[in-house]
Amino acid sequence: MVLELPSRRPKRADARRNFDALVAAARDAFADQGAHVSLEDVARRAGVSIATLYRNFPTREDLVAEVHRDEVEALCRAADDVADLEPWEAFAAWLERFAEYIGTKQAFSEALNRTTEGFQACRRAMREAGEPLLRRAQEAGAARPEATIDDVLRLISGVCAVEYVDEAQRRRVFGFALAGLRGR
Structure with missing residues:
Protein backbone atom coordinates (compact mmCIF):
# COMPACT_ATOMS: atom_id res chain seq x y z
CA MET A 1 0.00 0.00 0.00
CA VAL A 2 2.38 2.71 -1.18
CA LEU A 3 0.51 5.96 -0.87
CA GLU A 4 1.81 8.73 -3.04
CA LEU A 5 1.79 11.99 -1.16
CA PRO A 6 2.39 15.31 -2.93
CA SER A 7 6.09 16.08 -3.29
CA ARG A 8 8.05 19.02 -4.61
CA ARG A 9 10.69 16.68 -6.10
CA PRO A 10 12.05 18.12 -9.37
CA LYS A 11 11.99 16.27 -12.70
CA ARG A 12 15.51 17.15 -13.92
CA ALA A 13 18.15 14.60 -12.80
CA ASP A 14 20.68 17.13 -11.42
CA ALA A 15 18.01 19.08 -9.54
CA ARG A 16 16.56 15.80 -8.23
CA ARG A 17 20.00 14.76 -6.90
CA ASN A 18 20.31 18.05 -5.00
CA PHE A 19 16.74 17.74 -3.72
CA ASP A 20 17.33 14.16 -2.53
CA ALA A 21 20.63 15.14 -0.90
CA LEU A 22 18.87 17.97 0.96
CA VAL A 23 16.09 15.67 2.18
CA ALA A 24 18.60 13.05 3.39
CA ALA A 25 20.76 15.70 5.07
CA ALA A 26 17.72 17.28 6.73
CA ARG A 27 16.50 13.88 7.98
CA ASP A 28 19.90 13.26 9.61
CA ALA A 29 20.18 16.80 10.96
CA PHE A 30 16.66 16.70 12.42
CA ALA A 31 17.41 13.35 14.07
CA ASP A 32 20.69 14.69 15.51
CA GLN A 33 19.64 18.21 16.53
CA GLY A 34 15.86 18.58 16.20
CA ALA A 35 13.69 20.52 13.78
CA HIS A 36 15.34 23.84 14.63
CA VAL A 37 18.75 22.89 13.23
CA SER A 38 20.31 25.65 11.14
CA LEU A 39 19.39 25.48 7.47
CA GLU A 40 22.98 26.40 6.64
CA ASP A 41 24.03 23.19 8.41
CA VAL A 42 21.53 21.19 6.33
CA ALA A 43 22.88 22.71 3.09
CA ARG A 44 26.47 22.04 4.18
CA ARG A 45 25.63 18.39 5.01
CA ALA A 46 23.99 18.02 1.58
CA GLY A 47 26.99 19.56 -0.19
CA VAL A 48 24.93 22.36 -1.77
CA SER A 49 24.67 26.09 -1.32
CA ILE A 50 22.09 27.72 0.92
CA ALA A 51 20.61 29.23 -2.26
CA THR A 52 19.97 25.72 -3.58
CA LEU A 53 18.27 24.82 -0.33
CA TYR A 54 15.99 27.86 -0.51
CA ARG A 55 15.28 27.30 -4.21
CA ASN A 56 13.94 23.84 -3.31
CA PHE A 57 12.47 24.71 0.09
CA PRO A 58 11.49 28.38 0.45
CA THR A 59 10.61 27.88 4.13
CA ARG A 60 11.76 25.64 6.95
CA GLU A 61 8.26 24.16 7.06
CA ASP A 62 8.57 23.16 3.39
CA LEU A 63 11.71 21.19 4.24
Whole structure:
Protein backbone atom coordinates (compact mmCIF):
# COMPACT_ATOMS: atom_id res chain seq x y z
CA MET A 1 0.00 0.00 0.00
CA VAL A 2 2.38 2.71 -1.18
CA LEU A 3 0.51 5.96 -0.87
CA GLU A 4 1.81 8.73 -3.04
CA LEU A 5 1.79 11.99 -1.16
CA PRO A 6 2.39 15.31 -2.93
CA SER A 7 6.09 16.08 -3.29
CA ARG A 8 8.05 19.02 -4.61
CA ARG A 9 10.69 16.68 -6.10
CA PRO A 10 12.05 18.12 -9.37
CA LYS A 11 11.99 16.27 -12.70
CA ARG A 12 15.51 17.15 -13.92
CA ALA A 13 18.15 14.60 -12.80
CA ASP A 14 20.68 17.13 -11.42
CA ALA A 15 18.01 19.08 -9.54
CA ARG A 16 16.56 15.80 -8.23
CA ARG A 17 20.00 14.76 -6.90
CA ASN A 18 20.31 18.05 -5.00
CA PHE A 19 16.74 17.74 -3.72
CA ASP A 20 17.33 14.16 -2.53
CA ALA A 21 20.63 15.14 -0.90
CA LEU A 22 18.87 17.97 0.96
CA VAL A 23 16.09 15.67 2.18
CA ALA A 24 18.60 13.05 3.39
CA ALA A 25 20.76 15.70 5.07
CA ALA A 26 17.72 17.28 6.73
CA ARG A 27 16.50 13.88 7.98
CA ASP A 28 19.90 13.26 9.61
CA ALA A 29 20.18 16.80 10.96
CA PHE A 30 16.66 16.70 12.42
CA ALA A 31 17.41 13.35 14.07
CA ASP A 32 20.69 14.69 15.51
CA GLN A 33 19.64 18.21 16.53
CA GLY A 34 15.86 18.58 16.20
CA ALA A 35 13.69 20.52 13.78
CA HIS A 36 15.34 23.84 14.63
CA VAL A 37 18.75 22.89 13.23
CA SER A 38 20.31 25.65 11.14
CA LEU A 39 19.39 25.48 7.47
CA GLU A 40 22.98 26.40 6.64
CA ASP A 41 24.03 23.19 8.41
CA VAL A 42 21.53 21.19 6.33
CA ALA A 43 22.88 22.71 3.09
CA ARG A 44 26.47 22.04 4.18
CA ARG A 45 25.63 18.39 5.01
CA ALA A 46 23.99 18.02 1.58
CA GLY A 47 26.99 19.56 -0.19
CA VAL A 48 24.93 22.36 -1.77
CA SER A 49 24.67 26.09 -1.32
CA ILE A 50 22.09 27.72 0.92
CA ALA A 51 20.61 29.23 -2.26
CA THR A 52 19.97 25.72 -3.58
CA LEU A 53 18.27 24.82 -0.33
CA TYR A 54 15.99 27.86 -0.51
CA ARG A 55 15.28 27.30 -4.21
CA ASN A 56 13.94 23.84 -3.31
CA PHE A 57 12.47 24.71 0.09
CA PRO A 58 11.49 28.38 0.45
CA THR A 59 10.61 27.88 4.13
CA ARG A 60 11.76 25.64 6.95
CA GLU A 61 8.26 24.16 7.06
CA ASP A 62 8.57 23.16 3.39
CA LEU A 63 11.71 21.19 4.24
CA VAL A 64 10.18 19.61 7.36
CA ALA A 65 7.08 18.71 5.34
CA GLU A 66 9.12 16.98 2.62
CA VAL A 67 11.18 14.97 5.11
CA HIS A 68 7.98 14.10 6.95
CA ARG A 69 6.29 13.03 3.69
CA ASP A 70 9.25 10.79 2.87
CA GLU A 71 9.13 9.18 6.34
CA VAL A 72 5.37 8.64 6.12
CA GLU A 73 5.70 6.94 2.73
CA ALA A 74 8.27 4.55 4.27
CA LEU A 75 5.86 3.87 7.14
CA CYS A 76 3.06 3.14 4.67
CA ARG A 77 5.31 0.73 2.74
CA ALA A 78 6.04 -1.01 6.06
CA ALA A 79 2.34 -1.95 6.27
CA ASP A 80 2.80 -3.98 3.09
CA ASP A 81 6.00 -5.53 4.44
CA VAL A 82 4.17 -7.06 7.44
CA ALA A 83 0.91 -7.97 5.70
CA ASP A 84 1.79 -11.69 5.43
CA LEU A 85 2.29 -12.10 9.19
CA GLU A 86 -0.43 -13.34 11.53
CA PRO A 87 -2.95 -10.55 12.32
CA TRP A 88 -1.62 -9.53 15.74
CA GLU A 89 2.04 -9.91 14.75
CA ALA A 90 1.47 -7.80 11.63
CA PHE A 91 -0.26 -5.07 13.60
CA ALA A 92 2.34 -5.12 16.42
CA ALA A 93 5.24 -5.07 13.92
CA TRP A 94 3.75 -2.07 12.12
CA LEU A 95 3.20 -0.29 15.44
CA GLU A 96 6.85 -0.95 16.32
CA ARG A 97 7.81 0.74 13.04
CA PHE A 98 5.44 3.59 13.85
CA ALA A 99 7.05 3.88 17.30
CA GLU A 100 10.52 4.07 15.74
CA TYR A 101 9.25 6.79 13.43
CA ILE A 102 7.91 8.82 16.36
CA GLY A 103 10.72 8.04 18.78
CA THR A 104 13.57 8.92 16.44
CA LYS A 105 11.87 11.78 14.64
CA GLN A 106 10.85 14.14 17.41
CA ALA A 107 10.78 16.89 14.81
CA PHE A 108 7.70 15.17 13.39
CA SER A 109 5.74 14.41 16.54
CA GLU A 110 4.56 18.03 16.56
CA ALA A 111 3.86 17.81 12.84
CA LEU A 112 1.25 15.12 13.41
CA ASN A 113 -0.98 17.76 14.95
CA ARG A 114 -0.47 20.51 12.39
CA THR A 115 -3.34 21.53 10.19
CA THR A 116 -1.64 22.24 6.86
CA GLU A 117 -2.88 20.12 3.96
CA GLY A 118 0.45 18.30 3.52
CA PHE A 119 0.54 17.22 7.14
CA GLN A 120 -3.13 16.27 7.02
CA ALA A 121 -2.43 14.12 3.96
CA CYS A 122 0.36 12.40 5.90
CA ARG A 123 -1.96 11.73 8.83
CA ARG A 124 -4.55 10.25 6.47
CA ALA A 125 -1.89 8.06 4.83
CA MET A 126 -0.76 6.69 8.20
CA ARG A 127 -4.34 5.95 9.22
CA GLU A 128 -5.04 4.29 5.87
CA ALA A 129 -1.91 2.13 6.20
CA GLY A 130 -2.63 1.03 9.77
CA GLU A 131 -6.41 0.67 9.61
CA PRO A 132 -6.48 -2.63 7.65
CA LEU A 133 -3.90 -4.13 10.03
CA LEU A 134 -5.95 -3.10 13.08
CA ARG A 135 -9.20 -4.32 11.52
CA ARG A 136 -7.64 -7.67 10.64
CA ALA A 137 -6.31 -8.08 14.21
CA GLN A 138 -9.74 -7.14 15.58
CA GLU A 139 -11.51 -9.64 13.30
CA ALA A 140 -9.14 -12.35 14.57
CA GLY A 141 -9.99 -11.38 18.18
CA ALA A 142 -6.38 -10.36 18.76
CA ALA A 143 -7.01 -6.62 19.24
CA ARG A 144 -9.57 -4.78 21.33
CA PRO A 145 -12.71 -4.27 19.24
CA GLU A 146 -13.43 -0.74 20.46
CA ALA A 147 -10.02 0.66 19.46
CA THR A 148 -9.88 2.91 16.41
CA ILE A 149 -6.73 3.55 14.40
CA ASP A 150 -6.80 7.17 15.58
CA ASP A 151 -6.91 5.96 19.22
CA VAL A 152 -3.96 3.66 18.58
CA LEU A 153 -1.80 6.23 16.77
CA ARG A 154 -2.38 8.77 19.53
CA LEU A 155 -1.57 6.19 22.21
CA ILE A 156 1.68 5.11 20.56
CA SER A 157 2.62 8.72 19.75
CA GLY A 158 2.16 9.65 23.41
CA VAL A 159 4.16 6.66 24.60
CA CYS A 160 7.03 7.35 22.21
CA ALA A 161 7.24 11.12 22.28
CA VAL A 162 8.77 11.25 25.76
CA GLU A 163 12.32 10.72 26.99
CA TYR A 164 13.16 7.44 28.67
CA VAL A 165 15.96 6.44 30.99
CA ASP A 166 17.16 3.94 28.40
CA GLU A 167 16.01 1.80 25.49
CA ALA A 168 14.93 -1.01 27.82
CA GLN A 169 12.48 1.30 29.57
CA ARG A 170 11.10 2.55 26.24
CA ARG A 171 10.54 -1.04 25.09
CA ARG A 172 8.82 -1.96 28.40
CA VAL A 173 6.43 0.99 28.19
CA PHE A 174 5.74 0.24 24.53
CA GLY A 175 5.01 -3.35 25.57
CA PHE A 176 2.52 -2.11 28.19
CA ALA A 177 0.73 -0.10 25.49
CA LEU A 178 0.60 -3.13 23.18
CA ALA A 179 -0.72 -5.30 26.02
CA GLY A 180 -3.53 -2.78 26.53
CA LEU A 181 -4.50 -3.12 22.87
CA ARG A 182 -4.65 -6.92 22.91
CA GLY A 183 -8.04 -8.56 22.62
CA ARG A 184 -9.52 -10.03 25.79
